[in-house]
Amino acid sequence: MLKVTNTLTGNKEPFTPINPPEVKMYVCGPTVYGDIHIGNARSQVNFDVIRKYLIYSGYKVTYVVNITDIDDKIIKKSIEEKKEAKEIAENYTQAYFKVMEKLGVQKADFHPKATEFIPDMIGLIAGLIEKGHAYVVPSTDLGKDVLFDSTTFKTYGKLSGKNLEELQEGARVEKNEAKKSPIDFVLWKASKPGEPQWDSPWGKGRPGWHIECSTMVRKILGDSIDIHGGGVDLIFPHHENEIAQCEGFTEKPYVKYWLHNGFIEISGQKMSKSLGNIWKAKAALADYRPEVLRYFFLSAHYRSGLNYDQDILEANKRGWEEFNLTFQRVEEALNSPPVDYPMDLLELRLAIDEVEAKFKEAMDDDFNTPKATAALFDLARETRRVLSQTPRVSVGAKSLLGEALDKLNLLGGILGIVTAERVSIPKEVEELAQARVQMKKDRKFKEADEIRAKVMEMGFIIEDVQGGQFRILPKK
């Protein structure tokens, strides 16, 4: 039984979708005003894993990740770079997809862009005005603003655990004097001359940030959905406001399970522009394999903070490489002719039999990826143990190793920490290594060592195993 921690209730609760086996899932995607950083990437990877695990568990998932392609930051950037906002948005949208693809994040079923839903947003805003949840105030020469009237939504604050009085007292200096209450938020924003703009009943303007998610969720998935995800920082005000907009209008529950992932910190500090410690996903991918980054992201529970440090990532890298080596070893054994002596396979048999149950148990517990990974490592260790003495194994062992490999591929694939990529060994290296076997037999160790040194220069390591056999590994 899958359990998930729901921000709305603050509890870990059984996951029972509204209309099983269907699961409607929406995750906040990027605002495309720049290259995404490693924190955005972590969030998307977390939810990618959650999505894949739900599918593995038999749910029929409809997955939506939006692209915010109109907002203040994009406009600011377009002024700075003297480019159209549209061009900025388009460029960074492509950059985003490129990074996601590299990271093995599967495309969502829908990637709606805010600018493609303007008429729907206008419709929702008009509906909110009609229902008395929103009001219009004068703004620029081109149009008026529309604001959500928070006090009309009784349960405002239920997601973030805040209440209206506290919020009003704690509110910072408010710029917009037209607001009835400082915590009212903008649904529609009048444009200034030269800014991107759309026609509306309130003149030329553009949508507020919160309204886009509400609109696209309703348009694509419906009034009530099962899962809505994003980073912890979105709880307030973004997701709080989405609830107010949708439930204010539909009077139906908007989202059943709110899931929020923790932040990545850089050496214990929050990533921020002022600290100058923003770590871009692109830069991370230049230094590390995607599988290593995913392994790192999944090394802590998704709700926890995740501290980045050079040493920590290096340690994760070594851990992943060890895991990855298992695949190569097993494939090597499967592709070699069998030996005819019996092997002790009891431990491996047991490990294969329990890995999937252990993995499920971990993932069913609010997607406990560190624990799930440990289950995979237990099996990987057993396979390596069988292979420790020899690259060639018995027929029985081959059969079990094949089973183990299938399990590791299946489960590791959900986490996205398995790579299909194999380093091909050049024929010349293979031949040199083969020749070295005879040299060793002839006790020409000096020559044998020279071969090893030469192969090393070519980027490969020769490891001797039992029976005069060898194993070739790429140099790291």
Next chain:
RNA sequence: GGCGGCAUACCCAAGUGGUUAAGGGAGCGGUCUGCAAAACCGCGAUUCGGCGGUUCAAAUCCGCCUGCCGCCUCCA
């Protein structure tokens, strides 16, 4: 000030009332080997920030204290 989270070995990190406190990295010892190895095996917290309490039983529940962090303003 309000709300919330966290504190487990040298490092990362599971564990949320009851067998020997997962897993990974580093370290150490060993195996194999002509040597080497990033290979394999073994070792490693009588103890879970501190102090009290509840309980037959607590890292796990409660209270207080200390320290760190997030949100309350754009942010994954």
